[in-house]
Structures are given as C-alpha cells and as structure tokens.
Amino acid sequence: MPSSESLAAALARAGSPVELLRNLAFPPSTFPVQPEFTNWRTEQRSWLESCALLDQSHHMHDLFVTGPDALRLFSDLAVNSFAGFGPGKAKQFVAVAPDGHLIGDAILFHLDEGSFDLVGHPMVLDWVTFHLERGSYDATAERDPNSALRASGPPTLYRYELQGPTALALLEQVTGAPVPDARFFSMAEFTIAGRRARALRHGMAGQPGFELFGPWADGEAVLAALLEAGADHGLVRVGAKAYSTANLGSGWVPAPMAALFGDDPLMAEYREWLPLSKVGSIGGSLDSSDVRDWYLTPYDVGYGKTVKFDHDFVGRAALEQLAQTPPPRTKVTLVWDADDVTAAIGSLYRPGPGAKYIEMPKARYATHHEDLVLKDGERVGVSLDCGYLANERQMVSLATVDTALAEPGTEVTVVWGEQPVSAKPAVEDHQQVRIRAVVAPCPYDARDTYRAR
Template sequence: MQPEFTNWRTEQRAWVDTCALLDQSHHMHDLFVEGPDALRLFSDTGVNSFANFGPGKAKQFVAVDPEGHLIGDAILFHLEQDSFDLVGHPMVLDWVTFHLERGDYEATAERDPNSHLRKSGPPRLYRYELQGPTAAALMAEVSGAPLPDVRFFTMAEFTIAGRRVRGLRHGMAGQPGYELFGPWADSDAVLEALLSAGENHGLVRVGAKAYSTANLESGWVPAPMPALFSDDPLMKEYREWLPVTSVGSIGGSHSSDDIRDYCLTPFDIGYGKTVKFDHDFVGRAALEKLAEAPPRTKVTLVWNAEDVTTAIGSLYRPGPGAKFIDLPKARYATHHEDAVLVDGRQVGISLDCGYLANERVMVSLATLANEYAVPGTEVTVLWGERPVSAKPAVEEHEQVEIRATVAPVPFVDFAREAYRSR
C-alpha cells in the first residue's frame, strides 16, 4: 500500500469534508468457506448470534477461547447460500480453520493471504472503501442509479464501468460509506471509474498512513493479543496446530509475568452487545459468568498536549529521551499495550495509539476499570518499556508519564451522536 498520495493530514481530512478512497485490497486475509455446514462452523466458533444472518449481510465476527478471552475478530460476509468470506487478521481465520479441520463439518475453506504473504499473483478480490459526506452522491453518479436503501452492514449490488460490484454499507471512521468488492480482474476498471467520478465530489485517495488511524476515530481495536497460552487441552492442541509465525510481537509498558494478563475479553473492548447466548459456542460458559459484571470498559484517552510535546521534544536534547512517538500511528508492535495509572496504581491498558489531525490530538483506545472509565477522569499513560526490549523498533529510551483524559468511544462527535445512533 502506498504510504501517502498527498500527505496523511490532508488524507485524514477527506473522510470528514468530502470523500476518501481507501484501498483495502492488500493488507487483510480472506478465508472463503463453503458448504452446507459452513454456517454451523461459524456459529460454533463465534460469540455472535446467527439467527437472522442470511445472504447479503455481514457482521463483526468475534471468537474467544474456552476461558472467554479473545482469539480475535474479523468481518464475516454472507455472500450466497452456504458461501462466506471471513476477512481480517490471521488470528481468527486460523481459529476457524483449525475447528473446520478437526470437526465434523461438511464444508471447505480456501485461504487468500494478504499481498505481503501471498506467494504469487494478485488478490482474489479487490476491495475499495469510500467514506465521507459526499460518498453517497459519488456512488449515485458512478453507478448511474439511485442508491438502494440498505442498512448498516448490509450488502447491495451496483454496476460500475459495466462490472457487477458488491457494496457493503459501512464506514470505518464513523462517516457514511461503502466497501466495494469484486473480482480482481475488474479492479482497474472500477478504480478508474471511481477516480473519474470523484473529481466532482472532492475524492481524495488515502494511503496507508492515514488509513491506519481511521480506527482511532471509530473505536475499533485492530490487534488485541490473541489468547493462545493456557492449560486448556483445546488450546494445547491449537498451539501444536498453529505455525509459529502466527504469534505477533508485544510492545508497550504493560508488564506481567503471566501472559494471560495481556489477554482481553469481548467486554473489555466494546463487544459486549455482540455476545449472544442463543447458541452453543467455544467459551460460552466463561462469558456467561463474565457478563454478570464485566470489570472493564473501552474508552478513548486524549493525551495531554504538553506532555506529548515534551516527550517528542526530548529528541532534541541530550539523551536518552522518551521512546520515539511516530506519527500518525505511534503503535510499534503487533499487540501494543501500555499501562494506565491512577496515583501510581495500574487501572487499565492503553492499546492502539496515534494522532488525529482533524481533532489535533494524540489519542489511544484503552480498557479501564469501570470506576475510572467515566469521561473527564484524569489518568496517566506510562510510555516506553522497562527493561528496553530487543525489538528493532525500540531504541534506548527512558519511560515517561503522559497525562490523559478519558473520553467516549467513538471519539468523534459525529460518529458518536449521529452515525452510530442511526
């Protein structure tokens, strides 16, 4: 993915003012599952309800281990009868494939890795996302027809440049939009049509840098630590099945001798409403008990501007200074977890972090003990590692405390008050 087409500040602004075009064709993995037992496979491994999940719909699929800790999440597209596409990071795709191979399911799976890992050839599907205030008008022009009235996370069909295009009603940064996809052979024709029509609607192409921050506005945690390490016999079997490359790096100031302390539950990161006990699934008993009184709540942390400025300014003084804060995304590990403190005591974990040019703030998504999750509460993010790890992205540095204020999720007012409520 191209890092920038113009600059990431302008590109972030596009999904607020006009329309942003984000190319999602290359960074995610697809798992195509087909067969009469495909839906049962997802029901057995996902916390979601599948009672009314028919073709033409999609959902945020969430999976947990037997103890109720997150394996991961992905977007599940119900394409046709008995035909599905699970799109996301490898963690949850691995989990579903493992259960398919060891279980009694009349179904098959075909995996299309992302473009970094694919051994040869292009992706099976292109995937373009349009989002922003002018996205609907652009779609109407490029398709030459009035837009169908579809609900959030429901698919519709369009004709663009003479090609059949499927579109998911979606919007990652809280703005209205569509995720368009189809056969890779149609990718250039569809892209050219979008760019041509977009000239009338302020279309801006968004590169990888700006795209990586969209989740901070909408509140999605992109890479929670997968719960792989427990004494449960199922998890031992799963670890033996997994390739060692399935485990990503851990970074940040959160530190524990118990790897389970890095794991999260669906309730920790805002998936409580997704959990439905209308079916049996792996981890149900643990989540039923946890649902009685979830101990933590997902929030946005707005980092103190003076403290961030001081940390970045330490680059220009004799060192070592603070851990380098990259922009716009400051996360430097696959699974980034910083300790959140109140009066020196840890009360939660700060997760994905970065800079939002539209709001001119540094923020992070976090999960905090309920009593500290009230908007306006003052907390401290411990930035930097002790001891300094051997990861290539980590230089010699000093830990620093950065004050932060608790804010709602989603952070952007439009996303919180208008878009999500509809």
C-alpha cells in the same frame, strides 16, 4: 529459528510466553499499499470533509469457506448470534478461547447460500482453519493472504472503501441510480463501469459509506470510474499512513492480544498446530510475568452487546459467568496531554536517552500494543492502540479502563515506553515517561452519533 516451528515448540524453548512474545522481532501489522497519495494529514481529513477512497485490496486476509456445514462452523466458534444471518449480510465475527478471553475478530460476509468470506487479521482465520481441519464439517476453505505474504499473483478480490459526506452522491453519479437504502452491515449491489460490484454498507466517523468488492479483474475499471466521478465530489485517495489511524476515531481495536496460552487441552492442541510465524509480538509499558495480564474479554473492548447465548460456542460457559456481573472495564478514548507529548518528542533533540520514539501518525511498535494506564499511581487499565488525528490535532489512544473511571473528563496517566527494554528491533534505548490523558467517548470522531447516520 525455523519458519515451521510450532508455537508449542517455541514456548518450550523460551520457557515463558511473556519472554517469547516480548522479544519476537515481528512488527505491527502494515498496509502493503502506497504510504501517501498527498499527505496523511489531508487524507485523514477527507473522510470528514469530502470523500475518502481507501484501497483495502492488499492488507487484509481472506478465508473463503464453502459447504453445507460452513455456517455451523462459524456458529460453533463465534459469540455472535446467527439468527436471520442469510446471504447478503455481514457481521463482526468475534471468537474467544475456552476461558472466555479474546482470540480476535474479523468481518464475516455471507455471500451466497453456503458461501462465506471471513476477512481480517490472521489470528481469527487461523482459529477457524484449525477447527475446520480437526472437526467433522462438510466444508472446504481457501486462504488468500494479504499482498505482503501472498506467494504470487494478485488478490482474489478488489476492495475499495468510500467514506465521507459526499460518498453517496459520488456513488449515485458513477452508477447512474439512487443509492439503495441498505442497513448498516447489509450488502447491496451496484453496476460500475459495466461491472457488477457488491457493496457492504459501512460507516466511518459517523459518515455514510460503502465497501465495494468484486473479482480482481474488474478492479481497475471500477477504480478508474470512481476516480473520474470523484473529481466532482472532492475524492481523496487515502494511503497506508492515514488509513492505519481510521480505527482510532471509530473505536475499533485492531489487534488485541490473542489468548493462546490457556490450560485447556484445546489450547494445547492449537499451540502444537499453530506456527510461531503466525503469532504476534507484544509491546508497550505493560510489564508482567503472567501473560494473562495481556488478555482481554469481549466486554473489555465493547463487544458485550455482540455476545448472544442463543447457541453453543467455544467459550460460552466462561462468558456466561462473566455476564452475571457488570463489566469491570469499559472501552474509552484517551486524549493525551499535548504538553507531555511535546516534551516526549522534544527529548529526542536533547542528550539521551530520551523517551521512546513516537512515530506519526500511528505510534504502536509491536503487533499487540498495551501500555499501562494509571490513576494516582495505581494500574486502572491498558492503552491499546495510539496515534495522531489531524482532524482533532490530538494524540489519542483506545483503552479499556476500570468502569468507575470511564466517565469523560476523568484524568489518568499513560506510561509510554518499555522497561526493561526488549529485544524487538523497533525498540531503541530509551526512558519511560508518563503522559497525562483525559478520558473521552469511544468512538471519538463521531461521539454519540456513530452508526446513527
């Protein structure tokens, strides 16, 4: 198919959004960095036991937006409040379609007056670019794709994330100064190896940490200084395999299905604008002829507190309606039954077809992964992202389930595998299996203490 084909043209050719997306050959998002520096089990443990260094320079996409109307552009599209959002701050930017269903989320950095960097998966960056091009905004945008898609040259910025119990001591050693008391998702500045580095106060698994970033030309010197100081603090470099599982403990759903197929004229215009190459595949045991069954709202995935009605934004009216009643679903962690997982993996060693291959440590096999969650044979939710946590020695997934079943300890069942089998290259002939699971808190790594430390 031509790379320039629009989503609208591809939809007309396929006849059904579900048929189009289920059979797309597009894989899950991958991290174009070294898979392992030691082994992913040791690397997973580092952000709980010592200090993890995660190189974010290559796998995320940046959209740099500058101009007098840049803030208005973001405010028009985000469910977030922008009251008091000045330079030196960041926020999780959440966007929805006119019907209130998720387009996606990203991290918005307010760098300087009239200067922003939106960092994340392409879904939200495309949505913002579309509105900038069609609207009357005095602003310009520059896109820096990730290193797997960039035509040439290095990234604009380096990004190094330091997380774990010894992260702050390491930073004090490498900077020669006390770490500033920055609030969660506020920014600070450090001097490392003579270079000015900006830093976002972050957290992983309830542990303190910072995301450092600056011009690419400074990255090598900053990294060398971090590695040298890290030798005294148990620093572990984390590769793509372990890093891809970090969201499972922190409770972030990395690639929710974007609600692209609504009847609103705005969405029809967007489908004409959006290339099919920017659209992700769907995978998992969820099977329906209605693409809306894959859609999620901000309330489904725990973003309800982010929604603020102090400004006008795309989708506001729909979310105001949803906000009038308690959320029907709640985001949870599902801990998969060890015996059932072992049996599924073991089926690969017996005459087949057996269960769908469960890759370690991240088991998703499409851009947007949604598996059925059942209770007494009835659908009660969807499992969204799944993988293995060496710290817990457990297979877990993030899920959104009926709120009445969100109490920790509730027993449910996850359906693993596709029927009918799709045409995606990552899907082999297999049989669906049912895997018992128990509801647990979300976020899981730190339970109720996440963000508190």
